[in-house]
Amino acid sequence: MRLLLILVIIILGIGGYLAVKPPSEDKQPIAEEISISILPDKIEQGDPVLIQIHGTTTAKSLKVNDKELKTFIHDGKLSALVGLDLRSKSGSLPMVLTLNDGRIITSRLAVGERYIAKAPLGIPEKLGGDTPEAERELINTLVEEGKLISAVPTEDEKLWEGEFRLPIDEPITITDTYGYSRLTGASSISHKGTDFRAAVGTPVYAMNFGKIVFNRFLRNYGNTIIIDHGLGLHTIYMHLSEIGVPLGADVDKGEEIGKTGDTGYVLGPHLHLSIRIGGISIDPEIFMEIIGLRVLKSAE
Numbered sequence: 231m232r233l234l235l236i237l238v239i240i241i242l243g244i245g246g247y248l249a250v251k252p253p254s255e256d257k258q259p260i261a262e263e264i265s266i267s268i269l270p271d272k273i274e275q276g277d278p279v280l281i282q283i284h285g286t287t288t289a290k291s292l293k294v295n296d297k298e299l300k301t302f303i304h305d306g307k308l309s310a311l312v313g314l315d316l317r318s319k320s321g322s323l324p325m326v327l328t329l330n331d332g333r334i335i336t337s338r339l340a341v342g343e344r345y346i347a348k349a350p351l352g353i354p355e356k357l358g359g360d361t362p363e364a365e366r367e368l369i370n371t372l373v374e375e376g377k378l379i380s381a382v383p384t385e386d387e388k389l390w391e392g393e394f395r396l397p398i399d400e401p402i403t404i405t406d407t408y409g410y411s412r413l414t415g416a417s418s419i420s421h422k423g424t425d426f427r428a429a430v431g432t433p434v435y436a437m438n439f440g441k442i443v444f445n446r447f448l449r450n451y452g453n454t455i456i457i458d459h460g461l462g463l464h465t466i467y468m469h470l471s472e473i474g475v476p477l478g479a480d481v482d483k484g485e486e487i488g489k490t491g492d493t494g495y496v497l498g499p500h501l502h503l504s505i506r507i508g509g510i511s512i513d514p515e516i517f518m519e520i521i522g523l524r525v526l527k528s529a530e
């Protein structure tokens with residue numbers, strides 16, 4: 231289990247703070263301690279990262295690698311999510327927090343290399359079998375479907391509340407993890423999601439509050455539902471046998487949105503779950519650890 235790691239406690243610009251300190255804050259300590267915690271404690275390519283600021287609930291900006299993050303309150307703390315692409319470079323990313331009073335706190339996100347397992351590509355007979363033509367068709371249509379999925383909108387406010395629940399009921403069996411590569415003749419296809427074992431017809435639940443921004447059949451992904459949770463966060467449910475919610479509907483956490491199936495590019499029935507942060511598909515298992523029920527259970 232990845233545990234909370236307090237990365238930095240840095241207090242800068244005490245003089246400047248004293249100069250701008252409003253009179254109403256006379257009872258406050260001269261300079262409050264601002265600290266930043268980061269989950270997971272060991273970050274790899276393809277991971278979601280939860281940054282939390284302690285000591286203030288507002289800030290002017292928070293940037294990672296020069297990109298400004300959308301902040302929100304989670305667990306009472308000023309927070310932000312970062313999605314690291316599976317194929318992003320490993321190394322250290324600069325993080326800059328600018329407080330409302332102008333103080334700047336800097337730190338770094340250390341991103342380790344993810345081990346990428348390789349698996350052969352198996353194209354099901356219904357999509358043409360293992361032939362070069364079927365491979366080409368698969369790659370081309372995956373690109374097209376990827377564009378459709380990337381084009382979904384997001385609200386400029388946080389729609390989700392609290393922790394995320396799992397998309398199907400326990401007990402959970404994960405049959406394929408995030409990140410491995412399926413090799414084809416010319417290129418490789420990364421598995422950018424988590425597969426859950428599920429017989430056809432198993433109820434699928436919204437992992438949190440949000441809005442249905444996509445609900446249609448795709449050749450490879452099958453019947454697909456995308457929920458926008460706001461601030462660029464999307465959960466994506468694929469290969470469904472049934473879509474049970476209309477486009478544009480608001481959904482509650484735990485509301486049934488459809489049933490699992492074996493539509494699209496599958497070798498057997500399962501639920502494929504993808505989670506995107508700012509358009510980047512991250513590892514749903516790590517997401518559940520840092521912002522899902524599994525954190526609650528193990529954090530006690």
Ligand SMILES: [Zn+2]
Pocket residue numbers: 406421423424425501502503
């Ligand atoms: Zn999958």
